[in-house]
Amino acid sequence: MNVEIKALIASVLVSGTVLGGLMTAASVARPNGPVPVIKPVAENNVIRDPRLAAGAELYFFNCAHCHGDEGKGGVPNPNGAPAELVPDLVRVAQGYTHEELKDRILKGQREIPVLDPNRAPPPLSMPGWRGRISDSEVEDLVAYLVSLNPSEEESGF
Amino acid sequence: MFIATIFFDAAFWERVHGASTHLPIALTLTSAFLDGAGSIVRSSRIRENLRFSGYFTLLLASLGTVPAVISGLILTKWDLVGSGITSLHHYFVWPAFGLLIAMAVWRSIVRHRTSRIGFSIYFIAILTTALLVSVAGFWGGEMVLKR
Numbered sequence: 001m002n003v004e005i006k007a008l009i010a011s012v013l014v015s016g017t018v019l020g021g022l023m024t025a026a027s028v029a030r031p032n033g034p035v036p037v038i039k040p041v042a043e044n045n046v047i048r049d050p051r052l053a054a055g056a057e058l059y060f061f062n063c064a065h066c067h068g069d070e071g072k073g074g075v076p077n078p079n080g081a082p083a084e085l086v087p088d089l090v091r092v093a094q095g096y097t098h099e100e101l102k103d104r105i106l107k108g109q110r111e112i113p114v115l116d117p118n119r120a121p122p123p124l125s126m127p128g129w130r131g132r133i134s135d136s137e138v139e140d141l142v143a144y145l146v147s148l149n150p151s152e153e154e155s156g157f
Numbered sequence: 158m159f160i161a162t163i164f165f166d167a168a169f170w171e172r173v174h175g176a177s178t179h180l181p182i183a184l185t186l187t188s189a190f191l192d193g194a195g196s197i198v199r200s201s202r203i204r205e206n207l208r209f210s211g212y213f214t215l216l217l218a219s220l221g222t223v224p225a226v227i228s229g230l231i232l233t234k235w236d237l238v239g240s241g242i243t244s245l246h247h248y249f250v251w252p253a254f255g256l257l258i259a260m261a262v263w264r265s266i267v268r269h270r271t272s273r274i275g276f277s278i279y280f281i282a283i284l285t286t287a288l289l290v291s292v293a294g295f296w297g298g299e300m301v302l303k304r
Contacts, residue, residue: 003266003267003270004263004267004270004271004272004275006266007262007263007264007266007267008263010262010263010266011258011259011260011261011262011263011266012259014258014259014262015255015256015258015259015262016255018254018255018258019251019254019255022226022230022237023237025235026230026235026236026237029234029235059241060241060242061241061242061299061303062241062303063241064240064241064242064243064244065239065240065241065242065243065244065300065303066241067241068240068241069240069241069244072240075239075240076233076234120168123168123171127303
């Protein structure tokens with residue numbers, strides 16, 4: 001057999017073993033896997049409302065890597081109160097008014113409450129988005145965040 | 158591995174990941190450039206030297222991915238995909254990582270016994286890897302900027 005073909009087989013085997021090993025190690029280290037999505041934002045994941053679609057896009061590129069896809073949270077933030085995780089945003093509309101949400105997004109929160117003052121502060125904090133996104137984009141984002149709130153039927157009431 | 162997460166906090170691993178990822182990115186691009194240059198020069202001696210340098214930088218790049226991948230996995234708590242632009246980063250990182258290892262193995266076995274077709278396919282693969290690594294690096298930078 002040609003040495004190049006032999007080398008190709010060997011390279012596929014080694015590469016596959018390394019990637020497979022990583023997947024196995026990850027499944028052992030994270031036995032519960034990713035947190036399931038609580039509520040699909042729209043049927044077949046297609047958002048028809050243009051304002052919500054714009055908000056969802058803004059959310060994906062600017063917020064989701066900390067707050068999780070569709071606001072489900074779960075990104076680790078060691079020593080951050082209350083659960084060492086970046087908070088989920090699924091029910092954020094229940095705790096904030098429209099204006100408060102806008103204010104929160106624009107100002108951010110640099111000081112994250114800690115669980116243990118003797119440990120290192122949480123590495124992640126909420127950046128302020130004033131000057132980084134426009135007023136209409138903040139409105140789109142707030143509309144999207146409000147849309148994540150489960151309906152009464154979904155939340156079991 | 159798990160002890161490492163106890164003794165060093167996430168901020169430490171974020172710095173390690175940021176520092177260690179640039180070496181394999183730069184070396185992969187350099188390797189592709191050297192192999193490309195080696196393909197167009199006429200002098201066989203220079204071509205051989207350029208291709209050896211391309212091979213050597215590829216080996217260093219694949220070795221350099223080890224601390225980059227380990228620090229990244231510790232940082233994400235072994236989440237191989239993540240969410241938002243972290244997932245975009247990972248969609249490009251894992252194919253690039255797999256290709257880089259595969260090519261380092263292939264080239265270590267074949268060494269100078271490459272056919273024209275074999276090297277052409279290899280060169281397309283290293284260009285693809287360089288592109289994947291660059292895009293992964295772009296999304297990694299976006300993650301840092303947006304925090």
